[in-house]
Amino acid sequence: MANFQYQDIFGQVKLGYVIAESNRFDDWIRFMQKCLGLHLAEQTDQQLSFRIDDYQKRFIVQRGDAEDVTHIGFQVANQQVLEQILGRFDSREIEYAQGTHSEALQRGIQNFWYLKGPKGIQLELFIEAIKTDQPLNMLASGFYTADSGMGHIAITSRKPEKMIRFWQEFFDARLTDTIEQKINGVTLDVTFLRLNERHHSIAVAQTRGVHLDPIRTAIQHMNLQVLDLEDVTMAYQRCKDNGFPVAWEVGQHTNDREVSFYVPSPSGFEVELGWAPITIDETTWQPVKHTSISVWGHHPKPPTKVHKFIHEFAQFSRGMQSLRHDEYSPID
Numbered sequence: 188m189a190n191f192q193y194q195d196i197f198g199q200v201k202l203g204y205v206i207a208e209s210n211r212f213d214d215w216i217r218f219m220q221k222c223l224g225l226h227l228a229e230q231t232d233q234q235l236s237f238r239i240d241d242y243q244k245r246f247i248v249q250r251g252d253a254e255d256v257t258h259i260g261f262q263v264a265n266q267q268v269l270e271q272i273l274g275r276f277d278s279r280e281i282e283y284a285q286g287t288h289s290e291a292l293q294r295g296i297q298n299f300w301y302l303k304g305p306k307g308i309q310l311e312l313f314i315e316a317i318k319t320d321q322p323l324n325m326l327a328s329g330f331y332t333a334d335s336g337m338g339h340i341a342i343t344s345r346k347p348e349k350m351i352r353f354w355q356e357f358f359d360a361r362l363t364d365t366i367e368q369k370i371n372g373v374t375l376d377v378t379f380l381r382l383n384e385r386h387h388s389i390a391v392a393q394t395r396g397v398h399l400d401p402i403r404t405a406i407q408h409m410n411l412q413v414l415d416l417e418d419v420t421m422a423y424q425r426c427k428d429n430g431f432p433v434a435w436e437v438g439q440h441t442n443d444r445e446v447s448f449y450v451p452s453p454s455g456f457e458v459e460l461g462w463a464p465i466t467i468d469e470t471t472w473q474p475v476k477h478t479s480i481s482v483w484g485h486h487p488k489p490p491t492k493v494h495k496f497i498h499e500f501a502q503f504s505r506g507m508q509s510l511r512h513d514e515y516s517p518i519d
């Protein structure tokens with residue numbers, strides 16, 4: 188890569204799909220289709236896939252024991268952007284490989300490249316998604332993707348500086364804002380990174396001082412953006428009716444102004460279903476620091492592991508256990 192030329196790729200990468208590994212297929216169908224209102228597109232013994240727009244697959248559950256998100260797909264605008272990212276990996280001697288044709292079809296895409304990303308999540312890069320003109324059959328009125336991509340991912344990290352640098356160095360992520368929340372004398376810092384017009388595609392959460400990670404799963408939550416406020420409120424009620432207790436009640440975030448609730452998925456990580464987050468105007472935006480996560484609402488009910496962690500942090504306990512395990516980072 189002697190003649191590799193650096194080009195800014197901001198705005199040309201967006202979240203494309205998420206893959207979780209689970210054995211709880213029946214629960215996942217109830218959760219995604221009956222509660223959150225997605226379109227169930229495929230159901231075999233080995234794989235479920237769900238649609239939210241004209242992409243053939245957006246959320247995939249593959250048979251396996253992890254009960255976690257294992258792969259995250261990012262869509263890049265064109266071959267140049269792909270080569271730019273791969274060139275950066277080459278220059279940092281980060282290993283990557285090309286997926287097979289059948290693996291691509293499993294994901295509803297044409298072709299992809301992958302690497303072991305932060306926290307060991309497999310990151311996958313693709314250009315073309317396979318689309319379908321089959322009408323959507325789902326309880327939600329619709330989901331917003333378009334130039335913003337598919338919602339966002341929030342990750343707790345014990346190596347937050349490296350994780351943030353990874354997204355900045357290889358994907359030209361920009362800092363949108365930060366939230367500092369003091370709870371029981373402990374400060375939680377969340378850094379919100381954008382790859383495009385979406386307020387954030389990646390949020391990185393850390394505890395100030397010694398970085399602990401109380402979350403079993405690789406991500407803390409995945410966000411999906413619905414088109415109508417009623418999609419949020421009715422999904423909230425359906426979660427309660429179908430035995431999926433909400434973790435954080437409906438509320439509005441200080442920074443992206445999204446009205447949302449959080450519910451633990453069958454695999455343990457949470458899904459945030461939200462409406463109307465702001466988009467960023469690059470000509471005027473200045474990063475700011477907020478001192479609370481929500482303007483109103485988002486009350487924990489019943490207490491989740493995350494909530495318990497935050498509130499019982501002073502006693503340490505589970506967070507301390509995370510110190511025994513190293514967290515994978517592709518960069519030093």
Ligand SMILES: [Fe+2]
Nearest residue numbers: 339341410459
């Ligand atoms: Fe979120």
